[in-house]
Structures are given as structure tokens and as C-alpha cells.
Amino acid sequence: MNLKKIHNVYFIGIGGIGMSAIANYFKSNGKNVAGYDKVSSDITKSLQNIGIEIHFEDTVNLISSEFKNNKNTIVVYTPAIPKSHSELEYFSENNFNVFKRAEMLGKITKNTICLAVAGTHGKTTTSTILGHILKEANVNATAFLGGISENYNSNLILGGSEISVVEADEFDRSFLQLAPNIACITSMDADHLDIYGNHSELEKSFKDFAAKVSDTLIVRKGLPIKGITYGINENADFNAKNLEIKDGVYVFDVQTPSEYIKNIKINLPGKHNVLNTVAALAMANSLGVSLPVIAKALLTFKGIKRRFSYKIKTENLVLIDDYAHHPTEINAVVDSVKEMYPSKKIIGIFQPHLYSRTKDFANDFATSLARFDELILLDIYPARELPIEGITSKWLLNKINLDNKQISSKENLVNNILKSNAEIIVMLGAGDIGELVDVIKNNVRVES
Known part of the structure; x- marks a missing residue:
């Protein structure tokens, strides 16, 4: 399927944090976008403000007629939507191309240099820091985020189509739809056991994701997956050391496999955010961004809404x-x-x-x-x-x-x-x- 030839994109569950970023992306690229969500929210209002038509009742009659042509319309839905949803049933029964959110993200990023952040915790912060670093470094990348960046007031950092930054979501094994060139795994704690049944199945899924990485895999030190490691005061390839808090700001040094940089500063609380920062630094550095440029970009990072x-x-x-x-x-x-x-x-x-x-x-x-x-x-x-x-x-x-x-x-x-x-x-x-x-x-x- 050639996305360039598709004119209409309809979203079921458009107000979700991951769905809305893709909807924004398609609208910004000249597509005709509309969708359904259960309730109005700040996210749906922001989408309506850029001209996306949204309704809040599960009724096929509310779908505009232009989206009922299966030749030039694709449909994207979130796994949180039940199979019995009448709009989803309509599109499925009438031979539309219907994709889960993760499938669509995979198609968008398939022909890009894809930087994917996976982990049961930390992926939103890490990917948002990474997207900001690349933006500040004048790397023309598009970042799809799982939170609203305070710097951009958006979950989409719009850039070119050659490089992409994505959150690799383990829910429903969604991240196996991606083809990452550079990836990071921040954590593999037990979660989503309603999907996986037990922790070992979750770990297996992360190992399957790791096997899909074509170039560089970066992992938190101590995880049972081989890759370039990162940590704090550990024998890691990217190692943060000499941590201090000065005027409410973390200051630390980073040893990389080939360099040493002093006085990295971040305006985020908690050692877990030091780890997230080192992970983003390692990914950006693996892409070729220099450590001084990364350090300068971190000074202007403001954080993510609803993350401390x-x-x-x-x-x-x-x-x-x-x-x-x-x-x-x-x-x-x-x-x-x-x-x-x-x-x-x-x-x-x-x-x-x-x-x-x-x-x-x-x-x-x-x-x-x-x-x-x-x-x-x-x-x-x-x-x-x-x-x-x-x-x-x-x-x-x-x-x-x-x-x-x-x-x-x-x-x-x-x-x-x-x-x-x-x-x-x-x-x-x-x-x-x-x-x-x-x-x-x-x-x-x-x-x-």
C-alpha cells in the first residue's frame, strides 16, 4: 500500500495519545482526516482546532460520506476499541484497509531510519528527550511521542521523512510491527499480564523486538538482553557518574565507549530520569550527534506534561x-x-x-x-x-x-x-x- 496515494484517513479512538500523534502527522501531510472517540478531551479539541472532524457517538451515520469510499480511505484503530464497535465492524465488513495503530506506525516509519524506544517504563520521557535533542541538533526527524512535550505543546515533533523517533509499545506486542535501526530497551518489569499471562512471555516479546533491530541496540545495564549498555555508576558502555543536585538540577558526567563529557545538566527530578537521559544521549550519539551538541540541547528540555x-x-x-x-x-x-x-x-x-x-x-x-x-x-x-x-x-x-x-x-x-x-x-x-x-x-x- 502506497500511503502517498491515500487521500482519506479515518481514526477510531482518535483521542488516544498515540493515535492523535499519527492523526496530526497525516493532517500535517495534507491528508483528509476525521475520527471517532468516546469522549471529548484536550487532545480531541487540539485536533479539531487544526481542522480534523471528530464525533463522540459510535454511529456509522456520523461518518462523513467522503470517508465511506474504500478505494481512497484507510482506517486506523486502537486495540482498546472492542471488536463489537459498530464503526469498526462497518469498515471491516465493507473491505476497507483497516490497521491497528502499531501497524500504521510501522508503515509510516518502514522506509525511515527508525529510532525506537521500548520498555515498560521510561519510554515516553526517553523518546521525548531524544526527539528534542535531534530537533535542537538540526537533525530533520519526525518524532511520534506518547506524551505532550512541554517544549512543543504536542505529542508530535514534525520533521522530515528520512528519520523517525517512535515509542515501541509492548502492549498487545505492538512493537513487533516496527523495523528499528537503532533501539533502546529501558526496562522489562512485569506488566500487561492480561495480554501476556506471565512475565516470561513479556520478556520473550522484548527479545523478539531486540532481534528486529538492524543496527544498534542499547539496553539498560542488567537486563537479560545483549546490547550496548547504559547505567549509573555501573560498568556500562554509557555510564553516568559523579551525580550531584545543584539548585534543583541534576549535574553529572558521562563516560561513553570512546569519550568523556563533564557537567551534563537536566531539569528533571529523580535518578530514573538520569537513566532516561543517558539512554537518549546514547541513541543520539549512535546516530552521529556529538556529545557537546547533546549537552547543549538538554539545557533547554522542559519535560513532558503529566510526568512529574x-x-x-x-x-x-x-x-x-x-x-x-x-x-x-x-x-x-x-x-x-x-x-x-x-x-x-x-x-x-x-x-x-x-x-x-x-x-x-x-x-x-x-x-x-x-x-x-x-x-x-x-x-x-x-x-x-x-x-x-x-x-x-x-x-x-x-x-x-x-x-x-x-x-x-x-x-x-x-x-x-x-x-x-x-x-x-x-x-x-x-x-x-x-x-x-x-x-x-x-x-x-x-x-x-
Whole structure:
């Protein structure tokens, strides 16, 4: 299939973070783009603002007639959409070319020099840092991101068609659709067990992905896959050392296989972000970008929305918003907060994401969430799932060894937070908790 000859592209689930980047890409390249999503959001509004027609009811009648010609229309859908979705059924039954998001990303990047970032954690930050480095280094690349870059206010860094940066998503084995030239694997912790069944199957999938890399594979030191390694104070090929925090900024040196550079600076908290930075540095350097150019680019990197995003930052009150939805990610956030604010009281507000993930990692969630001084749990965000009997936020709360803990509705959340004297408020989750952050910000600021 020649994408250049396709005029119309229709998206089912267009508001997803990965889907919206591809929709933006096609619109920017002169295609006629439209789509469906379940709810309106900031992402769908941003797409509508660039002329993409979107509706929010699963009804074939709302699809414009120009998209009902199977000769010049392709359809892209997210795996989160059920097979029974009436629009998906319509396109499938009427001989349209229908692709999963990952398949389409594979087709877009197939004839490019593809830099792919894989891992159960860290891939959004790493790929966004990498995309920014290449942009600042005048490397004409297009980056498809899984988060909204603060530098570009977008999940797409638009550039040329010769080089691409992508997140290699392990969900549904999506990353096996890619053909990466340079790739990185940041982590392989157990996740998506609703798809894989067990951790060993997940690891096998990562090894299958590694086998697809044609040029350079970069892996976190200690992972059971051979490649160029990176780490912090380890015997790694790209090794960060002499870490210091100066005025809230990490400063460190990096030893590469052939060079040494001093005083790399990043404006991101947490040692996990030092690792993400070293991974991006290793990928950019493998592509040929010099270390001084990389170091200069890192000085202007502002971060990603909902990745340790400060919404309030005063002497007496801090509000942090983060996408963390796995115990490992929660631990990384708590480590960062305690490193930055070692003597302050911290309240965590967490919205569990998926019944299956809550069930599979309940004990790990209990351990990580117990590290807060106070905890508020919201109800589980179901996303693509139906409820699992007995798996609720109350069930999880009972497992958490913490005196000051409670369940809250979204409606009572502001009042419950205002009852706390915690100086640091941390909001965590991958569901719709992000939509509550500004409500909390506006209300606690008035009271504080």
C-alpha cells in the first residue's frame, strides 16, 4: 500500500495519545482526516482546532460520506476499541484497509531510519528527550511521542521523512510491527499480564523486538538482553557518574565507549530520569550527534506534561501531577519527591488503572502506596476492561499498611485534600485523574 496515494484517513479512538500523534502527522501531510472517540478531551479539541472532524457517538451515520469510499480511505484503530464497535465492524465488513495503530506506525516509519524506544517504563520521557535533542541538533526527524512535550505543546515533533523517533509499545506486542535501526530497551518489569499471562512471555516479546533491530541496540545495564549498555555508576558502555543536585538540577558526567563529557545538566527530578537521559544521549550519539551538541540541547528540555509536572510550586505548598500507574513508577515518583523534599509531609492521590493490573500487582501497589504519609484512593479507572468481581479500590486500600488512608469520590476529593495539612500533594494515575488536577490546583491555592 502506497500511503502517498491515500487521500482519506479515518481514526477510531482518535483521542488516544498515540493515535492523535499519527492523526496530526497525516493532517500535517495534507491528508483528509476525521475520527471517532468516546469522549471529548484536550487532545480531541487540539485536533479539531487544526481542522480534523471528530464525533463522540459510535454511529456509522456520523461518518462523513467522503470517508465511506474504500478505494481512497484507510482506517486506523486502537486495540482498546472492542471488536463489537459498530464503526469498526462497518469498515471491516465493507473491505476497507483497516490497521491497528502499531501497524500504521510501522508503515509510516518502514522506509525511515527508525529510532525506537521500548520498555515498560521510561519510554515516553526517553523518546521525548531524544526527539528534542535531534530537533535542537538540526537533525530533520519526525518524532511520534506518547506524551505532550512541554517544549512543543504536542505529542508530535514534525520533521522530515528520512528519520523517525517512535515509542515501541509492548502492549498487545505492538512493537513487533516496527523495523528499528537503532533501539533502546529501558526496562522489562512485569506488566500487561492480561495480554501476556506471565512475565516470561513479556520478556520473550522484548527479545523478539531486540532481534528486529538492524543496527544498534542499547539496553539498560542488567537486563537479560545483549546490547550496548547504559547505567549509573555501573560498568556500562554509557555510564553516568559523579551525580550531584545543584539548585534543583541534576549535574553529572558521562563516560561513553570512546569519550568523556563533564557537567551534563537536566531539569528533571529523580535518578530514573538520569537513566532516561543517558539512554537518549546514547541513541543520539549512535546516530552521529556529538556529545557537546547533546549537552547543549538538554539545557533547554522542559519535560513532558503529566510526568512529574509541577502545578503549584511555592514554599508552603507543592502540587505534582504524574502519569505513574505501575508500582515501579510510583516508587520512582516517591523517591524523587523525598529526595527533593526530605522533611515535608506528602499526601498521595492515586487512581488505579485497570482491574487486571490492580489484581496482578496488588501487593506491590500496597507497598509503594504505603510510602506516602497520607493516601487517598479514587475508584479504579476501567479503560478497556469490564469489572473483575472483588477487585475494587476498597479491596486494595485494605492491603495498604498506612494509618491515614481513605477512599474518595471525585466530587469529595477537594474537601478531603483540604482536610490534610500535607505540604506536598502528588496526583498519580493514567486514567481521567489528569482532568481533576486543575480543579485541585484552583481550589487548594485559594485555601493555602
